Amino acid sequence: MSIDSYDPCPCNSGKKYKFCCHSIGDEISKISHLHETHQTATALQLLDRLKKNHPEQPLSFITEAQILMAERRFEDACKPLEECLERDPDHPAAHSLLATSTFLAQGYKQAQKTIYTALQKCAVVDVSLATPLAISIAIALQMRGFYLAAREHFALAMRVASQEYQQNLFMNLLEFDGDDQIPYQFRGVHVLERCPIEDSEHQETFERAQRLANLGCYRLAAGLFKQLAEATGQVTLWKNAAFCYAWATDETQSAELFHEAAKLENDFAEAVELETLAQLLDLNNTDEVIDSIEKVYEVDSLSKFLTLLEKHNQILRGNVPSEQDQDSAENVPTAYLQMVSSPVNAESKGEEIHIDNVPTVIGDIDVFDADRQMDQPAIVRLYAYEGEQISLAEKILDEALDEQGKKDCGLKLLDQDHEASSNPLSPIPSEQWPLFFRWSFPQKVPIIKRRELEAQQWKKLLSEVWSNTKLAGLNGKTPWEAASEDDLKVALTAAAYVLDAQSLSLGHFLQFAELDPKLGISELPNLNVDESSRFNTCSSMTQNRIPAKELSDAQLMYIFNRALLIRHPRFLYDVLLEILGREECKKEVDLDRVYSTLTEICHKRNHRDETLSWIHKGQENAQTQPTNAFESELQWKMRELSFRLEDTSDPGLSGFMKQIWDQYGKKTPQIKDYLKAFAQAFDLDASWMTESTLGELGNSSGEGIWSPGDTTHDDSSSSGQKLWLPGE
Known part of the structure; x- marks a missing residue:
């Protein structure tokens, strides 16, 4: 093991190598090599002997645990770590590995005490030692549906990681925040807020709770915040306690406290956001499901x-x-x-x-x-x-x-x-079941027909079915029943925002105008902003209330990047239009991405005329590019073709395909293969293609029918140049 004697010991005790595990370094190197060459049993036997001969050297215990964890023997890995801690109760790496093994073997709640001990021990010596623990927890909790907890543990990993790992962890956060299958209210940042506390003892408790939360000891922090909330009645403290319980995976308790905070909050929009989080957490933990x-x-x-x-x-x-x-x-x-x-x-x-x-x-x-x-x-x-x-x-x-x-x-x-x-x-929550449908169409049914039927279905579901569905968040009442009760106004509006998240996950962009106007539900009012406003601590739901038109250019550019990440369509649409209306902002953005995003939003809304207009804007922009203009134009032409193929009765479809054939076919011969395949698959009248041309289809391409998002392979006829298509 080629480590300088005065370097930190690889056992991560915080001591110098010379004064820690130097005497067994060579043996550990041989053992590690045995494991790498799949001789794990021999490696473990040698480690057992090494532990007995050098019980004061932590590296043998740490190495054994790491090997066992690599073999996914998490329960077994706990034993050498516990032995190590008997000899050195403050060893930070042993605590971190023990917490990780216990968590992976038993789950978060059972490992919570061990996790919190590890986080506090690591903070004393080297807080970055807690990074693998935090990221392991985050990934596992996301897979298990604890989204608020997962997101906060990703943020925790970022806080404690050394600089060399922060970029990768930042990408984990971006990937999480961009996952549209997670309710957007659970994505993005959530911060613990401060509030005025006059009592010095209470202030000291608040600071302790904040420190524990910063370390990742969320349940301990939650208990202290709840204690303060009960003593002072301040809504901020109820809110902080609710978040900490959610981050500790106790979503049932968290939902109760969010409900309580919503009742105490005087600001209507803030109360709706708190109630929305409560209702989403309740749904995440309901036993009333269709299994x-x-x-x-x-x-x-x-x-x-x-x-x-x-x-x-x-x-x-x-x-x-x-x-x-x-x-x-x-x-x-x-x-x-x-x-x-x-x-x-x-x-x-x-x-x-x-x-x-x-x-x-x-x-x-x-x-x-x-x-x-x-x-x-x-x-x-x-x-x-x-x-x-x-x-x-x-x-x-x-x-x-x-x-x-x-x-x-x-x-x-x-x-x-x-x-x-x-x-x-x-499983699907019972109250969401009426919104859930899976249809199957004969292959020859035009896509435009399918989209029109889906639009009709959503109109019916949102204006009629949802309004008459009993919801737990409305005390078992339907939205129609709740609309007449003033004390359920916050809960009813929150239910609409829960519906907003649900419909997005099912592929529909909710417009509040689609709801029955008799319910009296409207979107939350815009925030009051000025040039001094900062939005880095805004939740995703609060962010959607930012009036794009009232922002400075610098503020708009910041919000543009956040909106592209969360991708809530109503807000993102407004931000993109505002960007296009400001010449200085247009210079700072990728216009191709702006136009393609607007195309996507309008297409999913089934606004066909507007979709086509943004496609044409994208084509015009592509023509102005100093480099790769041909490839960019082709991308937009194929995007338009894909859009037009949804309506095979379009009288201009055949002519448009011929335009692509003539304009791009010579330089990229594969395009002709795709056009042939489209003509055959959609039974199109393409008289400008000869029968012999269509007959060559079976030999022209082995890739099948292309659609936007597919990739393609090099073709010998393209002189070595790969065809660049949408989605690549």
Whole structure:
């Protein structure tokens, strides 16, 4: 181990190497090499001997724990760390590793005391030693749905990390804040606020709570803030306690305190934000859910099984990812099928489909081939939500196979304990279930028809269905019932903001005008701002109240970057329009990104004329670029083509495709392959393409039909130049 004698010891005790673990350094190097070359058992045997011979050297205990953790033996890793701490109770790295192992083995709540001890011990010697602990907690909590806690632990990791790791951790934060499947109210910064406290003893308690929170000891801080809140009644202290409980993963207690803070808050908009957080946390922890059911079957003959299923007009074959798109670590199904509520006419172009008879997906089937080498049979997994959907899915399966078919293919229902669950369908809160729908359209139905039907469905859900849904946040009342009660005004407005987050996660951008006007719900008022206003501590929900038009150029540029990260469409749209209205700001931004974002927002809102106008703005901007103008123009042309293909009745579609063919086909021959594929797939009248040209399709490209977001590969006919397409 080539370490200078006066360098810090690699056991991270805080001592110099010479005065800590110098005498066993060479042995540890050999042991580490054994582990790296997959001789872990031998490495552990040597470590056991080394610990007995040099019990005063922490590095042998630390190394053993690190090896065991690398092998995911987290429970086992705790023993050498506990032995190390018996000899050196203040060893910061041993505390940090023990907390990490305990957390990964037992979970956050069981490991909380160990975690807090580690954070405080590390702070005394080297706070950066807590970085791996904080990041491990953050990642695990995000996967488990504790979003406020996960975000704060990412921020904690940033606070304690050494400078060399801060950039990577910053990217973790950006990735979290940009995840639109997380309610936007949980993303972005949340800070503990100060408030005037006259009593000196209370002030001392406040400072202690703040220090504990800064270290990551959130439950300890929460208890102190709650104690102060009960003594003083100040809303800020209730709010601080609520955040700290959420960061400690006690979301039930946090929700109670947010509800309490909302009642005490005099500012209506602030009260709505607190109540929104409370209702979101309640939903995150409700037992009132529509759960998904998984049925697992063993099959002797997959070919017979699939043949029988595909004859049923309510079972549709889906696409399985190509080998190049598959994650080698995942067990990817060899076939995927969907079960729908009503028969689907594969040749239909949607003339007979309206909002009340769209086929609904009621079940999914994943089919996994047998692995003869591992002596594993073929497996079929059926997923559906409980109640009517699982009953209908099982009925369709019985109809498709009948008793004889089950015998022929050797279908056998397995016990749930026999197979590890891999159910991809998440439970849905019961009160959100009315908003949840999955439709299946025949392939030939134009995309514009599908989007129009989805827009009609959302209009109905938002103006009628949601208004008549009983909500826990309204004490079990419906929004229509709550609208007549003044004391539920805050809760009703908060419920609308919860709906805002829910609809975004389901792919719809809520406009408050879509809600029944009789409810009397409107967006929260704008913040009062001036040139001295600072927004770095604004939550995402507060940020959306910032009036873009009243900002200075510098303020607008700061908010522009934050808005692009959180990507709340209503606010982002206003910010982007304001940027385009200021010449100095336009010089500072990537206009291509601005136009493409506006295109995306308007497209998802189904504002087709405005979408096309932003596409044309993007094309005009591309033509002015000093470099890569051709590639940029092509990107925008393909984006427009993708948009136009949604409406195959567009009389200008064929001419537009010919324009691309003539203008770009010579320099990028692959474009012609894609245009041929589009013409064939969408059954377009492209008379300017010859029959022989269309007949070459099978040999022209092995990549299939392109759509924006797909990548492409080099083609020998392109003289070595790769075709650059949207999404690359």
